[in-house]
Amino acid sequence: MSASAAEPTVGVRRRRHLSWALALPLGWVLLVAILAITADWLGLPDPAAQELIQRRKPPSTEYLLGTDNLGRDMLSRIIYGARTSLIVGICAPFLGFLIGGAIGISAGYFRGKIDLLAVGFIDVLLAFPALVLALTFTAYLGQSLFNVTLALGILSIPAAARVSRANTLAWANRDFVLAARTIGASNWRILTREILPNVLPAMFAFWLVAISVIIVAEGALSFLGLGIPAPQPSWGGMIADGREALDVAPHTALIPAAVMFLTVLSLNFLGDMVRNLVDPRRSAL
Amino acid sequence: MSGAVSGGPLLSVRDARVGFGTVRGLLRAVDGVSFDLQAGRTLGVVGESGSGKSVLVRSLIGLVGGGSGAVVGGQVLLEGQDLRGLSAAGLREVLGRDIGIVFQDPMTSLNPVMKIGRQIGEGLQLNRGLDGAAAARRAVELLAEVGIPEPERRAVQYPHELSGGMRQRVAIAIAIACEPKLLIADEPTTALDVTVQRQILDLLQREQRQRGMAMILITHDLGVAAGRADDIMVMYAGRAVEMATTREIFRGPRMPYTEALLRSLPRLSDVAHTRLSAIPGRPPDLARRGMGCAFAPRCTYRSDRCETEEPALTRDGARGFACFNPLAAGSRVVA
């Protein structure tokens, strides 16, 4: 952003760059989401159907993305896997934000003892090695989509609490919150009508990033054999399976890895963009 | 400001104190301030930045404290009712019904994600039992009353769509919506363009007269208080150092700090852009107050006693001043 005479054109070019930077990740995320939602109506082969004669086939017209170690159609597994990854990726941070958000917002608003307690709780939760916690959790309660989501959801509580607390602190001392008190608004009303609507955009931005973190974390759990149980396909599980044949059929691991990479990257891009939009320092003006 | 007229004062503050626990010890932001305010009158609270004006008025209505580690003391009576003794719900009711406040910076005193009409109507719904539609209609009337053109259109806009001056008008509309008996304006024009400042002050004064509200007008500029306040309380380092009617203050201050404030006023006879005589020196560190008069290091009338003893606010009839070597009554300030 130079202050030269050519500023208008610079501005236009910047905007075009920005729109691509928005369109590409948004397009990819939407594509993945739509495929995941409509998977049942796409006429895909059963993602669990094994055809051992056709195992480890490279991509072809018959199998667009090839087949895996057990001769299952990779395209179908990627799309159904997207469904699993997105369910975990969206629900786990949602759970974390529900609980962590409530903790963080009350801590930032009420301060004092509640804040001390909340910060202590967050620190304790952060002190547990995350992966070990998730491993113990799924190992004891059993591997299922629900339990994996629950474990990862709990892991996202501290981050959610921190983000919401920091944002609440920034808003709670604004004069309009004091003004709301002088018109006789109760704490509940102030929290829900003055604070929450202002904190939500920042939490939404963080949620987008959290989705990508959770998708990777689910992959890591699968790698350790404690992710979503077979035969339900998930990207992490596919990469873990494909690892066995990395030398003879690299596509079995690389394709799900690439899909996961693109999705995570896109989500991070989008999250950063939303965060820049809702930066409280800027929205003050 | 003094002299209990029949029925007594609207607001009566006795020995108000606010201390903040800081790493450097207790910071006495407000140190024993007492005053009375009659219904319908305007009290100007004047003092340099950091003298405790905002903390004082905020503490009166329970906006200081709540986790900030503040120690609040003293008595605050609104129509004889002790505000400090009220429950949270009781205080909310009194605040909503009887007190309105306008803050310094309209950039931060409006909720950025709520429509303007909603923000004005909220208090009416909470305190006057109006339904949404009635509150919305009243909000538009109030917008028109505070001088906002096209009030119907503005009511459905968000704060960022308005200029600073218009936002301050909206903040005033919010504050007066429930017909409060007391309006507190905390430096309502400091953040605004000079051209707009006068309009906002005129608006405040007009509303105050029409509605018969009492007003506390906080400012660091004696000139702002000059034409608009009935009485003036000068604050220095958390204390009230002089109290008198505005006329008396301008006729002749008794306390050297008030005199210094008067000297720093621009006058019509000044050539444009003459430098004002700013008061040399800085206010004291409130966390380490010495034992003498807080103004001593900057005072030209200082004597030995000023270094070792703190002058109390002495009453001389209706006036009060805290000084061992007061200026003679009726001594005009010649800058």
Ligand SMILES: Nc1ncnc2c1ncn2[C@@H]1O[C@H](COP(=O)(O)OP(=O)(O)OP(=O)(O)O)[C@@H](O)[C@H]1O
């Ligand atoms: N929450 C707080 N914690 C610690 N100190 C505080 C707090 N709030 C205010 N203070 C201190 O109290 C003193 C008085 O502040 P106050 O805001 O009342 O001054 P003021 O007269 O309103 O000044 P201004 O004209 O700048 O608004 C200042 O020294 C300030 O640093």
Ligand code: SF4
């Ligand atoms: S008491 Fe002494 S130092 Fe303080 S204002 Fe009066 S003359 Fe000045």
Ligand SMILES: [Mg+2]
């Ligand atoms: Mg102030």
